[in-house]
Amino acid sequence: MTECKLEMESPYLFLLLVVTLLLSLAYTVHASGSYMHAARGKLDGTTVFNTKTQSTESTEVTFNESPLPEISDNAHVLRDTDEKYALCNGIDIREITISQIQVLFNSNKLTSVDLTNCYLQRIYRMNPVLKAVIEINPNAIVEATKADMERLYKKIRGPLHGIPVLLKDNIGTADFMDTTAGSAAFIGIRVKKDADVVKYLQKSGAVIIGKANLSEFAYFRGTNLPSGWSSKGGQTRNAYNMNVTPEGSSSGSAVAVAANLATVSVGSETDGSLVAPASVGGICTMKPTHDLISTNVVIPISHNQDTLGPMARTVLDVAILLDGMLPASKRPCGGSYAQCILHNGNKNKFRIGVLRYPFWDISVINSTNLRFELPLLENIIHNMHNSLQFDIVDPVASKPGQLSKVSSNNELTVLLHDFKFGINKYLSNDIISPFPVPSHYKPSSKYLPPKAAPMKIASLKDIIKFNDEHLSIEGYNQELLLLSEATDGLNNRTYIEARDSNRAAARELLNSVISTYKLDAIVVPSEPRFESVLDENLQDSPVVGYSIAAIAGYPSISIPAGIGLKDVPFGMTFIGMPRAEPTLLQIAHAVEQMGQGPRRKPPRFLS
Numbered sequence: 001m002t003e004c005k006l007e008m009e010s011p012y013l014f015l016l017l018v019v020t021l022l023l024s025l026a027y028t029v030h031a032s033g034s035y036m037h038a039a040r041g042k043l044d045g046t047t048v049f050n051t052k053t054q055s056t057e058s059t060e061v062t063f064n065e066s067p068l069p070e071i072s073d074n075a076h077v078l079r080d081t082d083e084k085y086a087l088c089n090g091i092d093i094r095e096i097t098i099s100q101i102q103v104l105f106n107s108n109k110l111t112s113v114d115l116t117n118c119y120l121q122r123i124y125r126m127n128p129v130l131k132a133v134i135e136i137n138p139n140a141i142v143e144a145t146k147a148d149m150e151r152l153y154k155k156i157r158g159p160l161h162g163i164p165v166l167l168k169d170n171i172g173t174a175d176f177m178d179t180t181a182g183s184a185a186f187i188g189i190r191v192k193k194d195a196d197v198v199k200y201l202q203k204s205g206a207v208i209i210g211k212a213n214l215s216e217f218a219y220f221r222g223t224n225l226p227s228g229w230s231s232k233g234g235q236t237r238n239a240y241n242m243n244v245t246p247e248g249s250s251s252g253s254a255v256a257v258a259a260n261l262a263t264v265s266v267g268s269e270t271d272g273s274l275v276a277p278a279s280v281g282g283i284c285t286m287k288p289t290h291d292l293i294s295t296n297v298v299i300p301i302s303h304n305q306d307t308l309g310p311m312a313r314t315v316l317d318v319a320i321l322l323d324g325m326l327p328a329s330k331r332p333c334g335g336s337y338a339q340c341i342l343h344n345g346n347k348n349k350f351r352i353g354v355l356r357y358p359f360w361d362i363s364v365i366n367s368t369n370l371r372f373e374l375p376l377l378e379n380i381i382h383n384m385h386n387s388l389q390f391d392i393v394d395p396v397a398s399k400p401g402q403l404s405k406v407s408s409n410n411e412l413t414v415l416l417h418d419f420k421f422g423i424n425k426y427l428s429n430d431i432i433s434p435f436p437v438p439s440h441y442k443p444s445s446k447y448l449p450p451k452a453a454p455m456k457i458a459s460l461k462d463i464i465k466f467n468d469e470h471l472s473i474e475g476y477n478q479e480l481l482l483l484s485e486a487t488d489g490l491n492n493r494t495y496i497e498a499r500d501s502n503r504a505a506a507r508e509l510l511n512s513v514i515s516t517y518k519l520d521a522i523v524v525p526s527e528p529r530f531e532s533v534l535d536e537n538l539q540d541s542p543v544v545g546y547s548i549a550a551i552a553g554y555p556s557i558s559i560p561a562g563i564g565l566k567d568v569p570f571g572m573t574f575i576g577m578p579r580a581e582p583t584l585l586q587i588a589h590a591v592e593q594m595g596q597g598p599r600r601k602p603p604r605f606l607s
Contacts, residue, residue: 061412061483063223066474071242071607074129078605081125082259088118094260095602098163098317101263105151105162112144112151112162115263116207119164123210123261129242132255134169134233136210138176143207150205159338160324161205166265168253169211169233170218171195171308172297172430181299182216182230185457185466190432196294197266197308197325204324209262213252218273220301220419220484221467222477227251227277231472238280239603241566247276247527253311254281258603264312264321270301270415271542271550272527274309275558275573279526282560282569282600284318284588285311287546289578290553293325297430300422302415304499305550313600315559315589316341322581332582340582341589349389350520350587352574353396354381355513358403358538359524359545367530373570376562377525380572383596390590396517398509403548404537405505410498411542411551417495420484423460460485506552510575520583526558526571549575557584559592560600567606572598 086092089110104110120136127133137143147162167173170181172191180186194202201208213233216225228236228251236251238244239259246255250267254277257265267274269287278285286309293308300306310321319337333340358364362371385392455466464485467478487495513522524545533543542548549556554575561572572591576584591598 061223061479065226065245066224066476071129071237074242075605075607078126078129081122082605085118085122085125089114093118095313095600096260096263097314098159098263098312098320101163102159102161112147112164112207113141115162116140116144116164116209119209119260119262122259123256126259126261129237130239130255130259130261131213131228131234131236132239132252132259132261133166134180134182134211134213134230134252135177137173137208140164140207140209143202147205147207157203157205158324159204159320160201163206163263164209165201165206165321165324166209166212166253166256166262167198168214168250168265168267169230170214170268170299171197171211171266172299173198173208173211175208177211178232179211179299180230180232181218182214182232183221183463184231184470185455185463186299187232189457191297191430192432193297193430195297197298200326201266201324206324212250212256212265212267215248215251215273217299217419217481218249218268218270218301220270220415220480222481223479225476228255229474229476231467231470238568239605240280240282240563240568242605242607244566244568245280245529247272247280249273250277250311254278254283254285257281257283257311257313259605260602264310264317266308266321266325267311268295268298268306268308269550270305271411272544272546274311275546275556275571276527278311278558279560279571279573280529280568282563282571282603283311283313284315284557284559284592284600285309286318286322286557286581286584287549287555288322288581289555292330292555292579292581299426300419302418303422304414304418304503305553315557315585315592318557318588319585337581337585341585344586344589348586349391350583350590351391351393351518352384352587353513353517353519353522354392354394355398355522355524355545356395357397358533358535358543359528364533364535364538365528365530365543366532366534367528369564369570370525370528370530373525373528373562373564376564376570377572380561380591380598381523383594384591387590387594393517393519396513396519396522398513401537402505402509402512403541405501406509406542406548406551407498407502407505407540408542408547409540410502411547413495413498414502416480416484417487417490417492419480420460420487421490423463423484427458427462502551503553506548507554509548510552510554510577514577521574521576521580521587524573524575526561526573545573545575549573554578555581555584557581557588559588559598561598563601567604569601 172179172195216230227248228246238246253265253267258281274285310318312318384390556575558571558573564570
């Protein structure tokens with residue numbers, strides 16, 4: 001890579017802008033079809049739900065993920081490529097932080113154009129296997145050039161200025177990129193305007209490098225799909241062990257950050273879609289309070305639970321990206337979540353409750369992974385207890401029977417109704433007529449004909465029809481889409497009762513535990529990946545902590561806690577009250593910085 005000389009005069013800068021635009025377009029034509037092939041997925045357990053889609057009907061829904069086909073001949077290639085393309089202008093950009101990049105920018109040792117190009121090279125070389133990136137931004141180099149020009153003229157927009165950011169492909173961008181939620185049915189469809197979060201990121205000076213792959217429709221297409229699979233993007237692979245699930249639905253967002261294909265990324269969550277892939281990807285993420293971040297022009301599942309969230313390799317980078325996703329008026333601590341961390345200086349003492357039942361209890365949760373991870377998690381709790389920054393309350397407990405009032409059946413009923421309402425509203429209000437598919441586009445789906453002009457997609461019914469006409473060669477179904485289409489609106493009494501009772505029960509549980517024990521946060525394992533639930537009273541209750549926070553709409557933050565079975569990371573999650581993001585960031589940062597605290601380890605790309 002050749003460094004862009006910042007001392008150029010303005011006429012040359014204009015010429016540079018034109019040249020880089022042409023180069024970026026040529027690069028996109030060359031690379032856009034190289035990343036995606038459909039593959040099978042992984043079984044991590046079977047869950048059966050009985051959910052009512054009409055007020056008088058009950059439907060049994062069985063989630064049974066297909067197993068990932070093992071791959072064994074790509075690991076050494078990825079490791080060699082990771083090493084070969086580690087340097088950018090002589091600087092190793094693997095594991096580099098936003099603050100470190102800004103120091104390099106300011107000392108003229110690196111430019112945004114350099115860094116963006118280096119990430120694009122890593123994507124081009126590594127993504128054919130990982131399938132974390134679904135599309136690159138043809139304007140990425142142009143945006144990076146603009147950031148460098150503004151830096152030359154002392155117009156620095158903030159810590160994200162010139163930083164390459166990857167967006168999950170359900171976030172609308174009114175540019176040359178599709179917004180598909182991974183669905184082949186949405187190829188060629190454009191949105192009318194950028195999502196609010198995109199506007200805020202661009203105002204912060206971020207470079208949108210591309211879109212990340214995801215579980216199709218944020219894992220709301222079918223019941224036998226593996227996490228990380230989409231008909232457009234293929235099967236995302238876990239960077240640590242490619243034969244283990246990447247979790248989802250923000251699979252590509254997590255894997256791209258873990259594999260250093262971008263500095264940071266934006267994901268989304270309805271229930272676990274940030275925390276779970278971050279946990280097995282060895283990265284940090286925050287699921288904010290439900291209504292903190294705008295989801296305008298984001299392909300929805302549920303307006304009752306959807307949120308966007310930052311994904312990064314450090315807690316401070318999570319805070320910096322969170323700042324960029326919001327207007328200044330919604331940022332605390334003088335206008336910056338990052339300043340909440342820096343101003344705290346790890347001086348506050350935080351009161352943390354360990355909610356043992358059922359989240360840490362292997363007599364309740366049958367989980368091979370959790371059984372292995374528990375001693376390592378307990379060691380972190382022990383070190384937190386011995387530090388001067390934490391007051392550990394262990395155990396804390398909810399009231400008897402309180403968790404059993406939170407129903408997975410009710411949650412699914414809510415999501416099925418919300419999805420039909422939300423996707424039809426999105427297709428009616430937020431998109432424009434489909435563009436013809438570019439002649440150079442190579443579809444990922446083996447069942448989608450090359451250069452196929454997209455059919456008109458104006459409703460959920462049209463999506464179902466498209467999938468019927470373009471069947472998944474892997475045999476993946478669209479059961480959730482069909483069940484959603486069968487719902488009869490948001491005035492349905494069963495829907496209203498399920499929504500209100502579930503949200504109230506989840507909030508009552510968290511409120512009572514946090515207030516009774518006077519806690520700043522509750523700590524739980526991030527993603528135990530259990531095989532079954534052994535307590536008969538909890539067969540219809542979520543036994544993963546992030547689900548309670550998601551249903552309640554409360555914030556949570558997940559950080560790496562160690563390396564588990566099969567060399568796959570696992571995390572720990574802190575849950576707080578609404579708008580407790582500053583406190584959760586301070587807690588997570590303090591744990592991250594402990595002398596004997598958990599540390600993120602870069603992936604080894606095993607297979």
